[in-house]
Amino acid sequence: MTPDGAFVVVLPVKPPARGKSRLQRGLPDQGRRDLAEAFALDTAAACLASARVRAVLAVTDDAAFASRLGALGCAAIPDGDGSGLNAALRQGVAEAVRRWPDAQPVALLADLPALRPGDLDAALDALVPGGPSYVADADGTGTVLYTAPHDQFDPAFGEGSARAHEVGGALAVRGDLASLRRDVDDVEDLVTALAIGVGPETLRRVAELDLPTG
Ligand SMILES: Nc1nc2c(ncn2[C@@H]2O[C@H](COP(=O)(O)OP(=O)(O)OP(=O)(O)O)[C@@H](O)[C@H]2O)c(=O)[nH]1
Numbered sequence: 001m002t003p004d005g006a007f008v009v010v011l012p013v014k015p016p017a018r019g020k021s022r023l024q025r026g027l028p029d030q031g032r033r034d035l036a037e038a039f040a041l042d043t044a045a046a047c048l049a050s051a052r053v054r055a056v057l058a059v060t061d062d063a064a065f066a067s068r069l070g071a072l073g074c075a076a077i078p079d080g081d082g083s084g085l086n087a088a089l090r091q092g093v094a095e096a097v098r099r100w101p102d103a104q105p106v107a108l109l110a111d112l113p114a115l116r117p118g119d120l121d122a123a124l125d126a127l128v129p130g131g132p133s134y135v136a137d138a139d140g141t142g143t144v145l146y147t148a149p150h151d152q153f154d155p156a157f158g159e160g161s162a163r164a165h166e167v168g169g170a171l172a173v174r175g176d177l178a179s180l181r182r183d184v185d186d187v188e189d190l191v192t193a194l195a196i197g198v199g200p201e202t203l204r205r206v207a208e209l210d211l212p213t214g
């Protein structure tokens with residue numbers, strides 16, 4: 001994170017008590033919850049280490065977890081009307097524009113435990129300025145990152161969001177960007193992320209769970 005970074009990351013985090021429910025298949029509930037927290041903490045830490053990122057604004061309705069993100073250096077606000085991910089992102093961007101008016105908002109999902117600051121910087125460096133862009137997930141159907149100047153910010157996260165962002169006029173960011181594209185929805189994704197290399201919080205939780213380390 002640099003004082004002159006051009007981007008502010010808006011990081012949505014569903015309360016870990018109920019997030020990452022697809023990890024439930026194959027893991028105890030406490031393990032799911034611990035991993036949901038660890039993914040968000042590792043994603044936030046990678047963003048905070050990015051040279052292109054001025055600030056990270058978490059959007060979460062879990063006030064206690066917001067404090068933990070705050071201890072890392074994130075700002076945090078609650079979701080707002082509770083009507084889902086895209087609404088929470090819009091709320092986050094409205095606040096980000098108030099706090100950092102000259103930084104472009106970047107919506108980045110908080111389930112990227114392998115994220116490396118260099119891949120985030122590379123994606124942000126590759127954007128065509130002046131319009132919306134997105135980074136598809138490793139499967140090519142979802143989206144891990146969406147950004148646009150704030151007056152064009154119109155996220156369409158959800159099933160098939162890569163196509164939805166494309167149809168909405170956003171440009172796909174090309175390149176390997178393996179650590180950025182690896183979102184983790186289930187245990188199989190987690191094993192793939194472990195092979196790339198995950199952050200310390202996720203590694204610690206995985207060790208407790210005795211999962212394969214790739
Ligand atoms: N603040 C906020 N974040 C959300 C919301 N829905 C999803 N997210 C976050 O958006 C990212 C991607 O969401 P999903 O991959 O669907 O994650 P999830 O909803 O925790 O996972 P599942 O329960 O398995 O669908 C994760 O970082 C979630 O924490 C929401 O309503 N509010």
Ligand SMILES: C[C@H](OP(=O)(O)O)C(=O)O
Binds near residue numbers: 144156157162185
């Ligand atoms: C939010 C969604 O993530 P998924 O739940 O499909 O991983 C998306 O890719 O837009």
